[in-house]
Amino acid sequence: MLNRRGTLKLGAAGGVALALPAERLVSAALGNAPTAQPFSVPLPIPPVLSPVYSDRSTDYYELSVRPGVAEILPGVQTNVITYNGSFPGPTIKARRGRAVKVAVTNRLQTPSAVHLHGGIVPQDSDGHPLDVIQPGKHRVYHYPNDQRAATLWYHDHAHHLEAEQIYKGLCGLYLIEDRKDAPSLPKGQFDIPLMFRDIALDDKGQLLWAIFDGQRRNTVLVNGVPQPVLKVRRRKYRLRLVNTSNERMFSFRLSNGGEFVQVATDGGLMARPVRRTEISLWPAERVEVVVDFSKQRGGTKIMLTNANGGDVASTSQIMQFEVIDGIRRDAPDNDDSEVPPKLSVLPAIGAPVMMTRKVVLSFDAKNMVFLINGKPYDPHRIDYTVKRGSTEIWEVTNADPDPIPHSLHVHVVQFRVLDRNGKAVEPWEAYPKDTVSIPAGETVRLLIRFDAPYTGVFPFHCHFVDHSSVAMMAQMRIVA
Numbered sequence: 271m272l273n274r275r276g277t278l279k280l281g282a283a284g285g286v287a288l289a290l291p292a293e294r295l296v297s298a299a300l301g302n303a304p305t306a307q308p309f310s311v312p313l314p315i316p317p318v319l320s321p322v323y324s325d326r327s328t329d330y331y332e333l334s335v336r337p338g339v340a341e342i343l344p345g346v347q348t349n350v351i352t353y354n355g356s357f358p359g360p361t362i363k364a365r366r367g368r369a370v371k372v373a374v375t376n377r378l379q380t381p382s383a384v385h386l387h388g389g390i391v392p393q394d395s396d397g398h399p400l401d402v403i404q405p406g407k408h409r410v411y412h413y414p415n416d417q418r419a420a421t422l423w424y425h426d427h428a429h430h431l432e433a434e435q436i437y438k439g440l441c442g443l444y445l446i447e448d449r450k451d452a453p454s455l456p457k458g459q460f461d462i463p464l465m466f467r468d469i470a471l472d473d474k475g476q477l478l479w480a481i482f483d484g485q486r487r488n489t490v491l492v493n494g495v496p497q498p499v500l501k502v503r504r505r506k507y508r509l510r511l512v513n514t515s516n517e518r519m520f521s522f523r524l525s526n527g528g529e530f531v532q533v534a535t536d537g538g539l540m541a542r543p544v545r546r547t548e549i550s551l552w553p554a555e556r557v558e559v560v561v562d563f564s565k566q567r568g569g570t571k572i573m574l575t576n577a578n579g580g581d582v583a584s585t586s587q588i589m590q591f592e593v594i595d596g597i598r599r600d601a602p603d604n605d606d607s608e609v610p611p612k613l614s615v616l617p618a619i620g621a622p623v624m625m626t627r628k629v630v631l632s633f634d635a636k637n638m639v640f641l642i643n644g645k646p647y648d649p650h651r652i653d654y655t656v657k658r659g660s661t662e663i664w665e666v667t668n669a670d671p672d673p674i675p676h677s678l679h680v681h682v683v684q685f686r687v688l689d690r691n692g693k694a695v696e697p698w699e700a701y702p703k704d705t706v707s708i709p710a711g712e713t714v715r716l717l718i719r720f721d722a723p724y725t726g727v728f729p730f731h732c733h734f735v736d737h738s739s740v741a742m743m744a745q746m747r748i749v750a
């Protein structure tokens with residue numbers, strides 16, 4: 271279907287072939303190929319990984335980091351890098367209080383490190399940028415899962431390589447579940463992960479990679495394919511929205527003006543549900559919502575749109591929900607799920623604040639490098655020494671002019687966002703969070719309790735990974 275001169279030949283009735291310019295390839299392939307109409311490819315669900323072994327306390331998994339191919343566009347084999355051949359990687363389902371050990375083998379030509387984003391894990395399992403798996407080697411990561419149930423994700427974190435390696439496919443979901451947590455929420459086949467990421471494709475349907483290339487990444491994938499459709503019953507669904515993009519910020523809406531009932535944020539359930547009609551989701555953030563399709567008629571099509579996506583369909587019309595008839599025609603499905611008015615009891619704030627720090631994020635345009643507190647990342651330098659068990663306030667400022675956005679992700683904690691430019695934040699971004707958005711010129715204050723039982727060196731960084739892999743990272747040593 272694709273020829274060497276960078277044009278796409280489309281077989282048309284009567285044997286006429288049309289040649290289109292290369293830059294129109296993606297929209298052409300989506301708009302013209304009979305199997306590639308927008309909202310015709312069913313939403314893929316990443317496979318759930320089975321443990322290779324389980325004992326009384328622990329489930330053991332195996333992952334291999336290796337090159338693979340993905341069918342991002344129908345009929346086109348795109349070279350990617352994968353965990354276990356899957357794009358995105360397989361989902362690991364863990365249970366609170368039950369440990370997971372993952373043996374990872376690196377079959378790439380480059381080093382790789384696995385970071386469990388949002389995980390409370392020992393230092394030697396955190397995937398520090400220098401603590402990598404060399405090509406041909408393997409190591410075992412230990413995840414205690416001694417933390418609240420939450421939608422976490424794992425991804426590459428190798429020094430200077432994470433932006434490219436995440437972009438090309440090295441990410442997957444890691445769900446910690448707790449049967450005691452709001453058991454009435456929709457579950458099983460009605461609990462759906464939606465992993466978003468943007469990519470740029472060349473005229474052969476292959477990934478284009480360049481750092482700071484956000485403008486060109488104009489194909490938005492959901493679970494690995496552009497503009498999929500999810501057929502939904504007339505009932506409630508729990509949707510887990512995960513932004514795995516390097517740099518793209520989404521602002522999601524439902525095309526019928528419908529509501530998202532948000533139940534969870536980065537670190538798990540919130541105290542109470544919050545009704546929203548627009549959800550902003552920056553790189554690495556997670557939001558869990560319940561959407562109720564029970565009042566819709568069979569055949570109704572509702573689009574998940576991105577208000578930040580401009581006029582381009584591939585970045586503004588993200589996916590479609592198509593409502594199918596209930597078991598009884600014209601009647602909603604039986605649905606005993608519900609969103610309880612109280613979701614969770616959040617832990618108390620804890621000890622008095624022992625330290626206040628200022629964290630300044632800025633771009634050095636002359637040297638094309640991103641800085642924290644005026645310095646590029648040095649993996650051998652300790653930026654902060656933090657006492658285990660202590661509580662600190664971090665005042666984080668994006669010192670750059672519009673429109674350079676940054677965020678801050680702190681390893682091994684879930685923090686509270688106290689305020690933004692001096693104003694208290696909305697409940698959905700108050701707690702529990704591990705990544706906070708910081709638009710140009712803004713300042714957020716974080717209350718961080720270092721309550722993990724682990725000591726050692728842990729990074730904190732901007733989670734625009736094109737920034738972090740060009741030095742917008744620093745690290746703290748947690749001491750006993």
Ligand SMILES: [Cu+2]
Pocket residue numbers: 640675676677732733734737738742
């Ligand atoms: Cu940044």
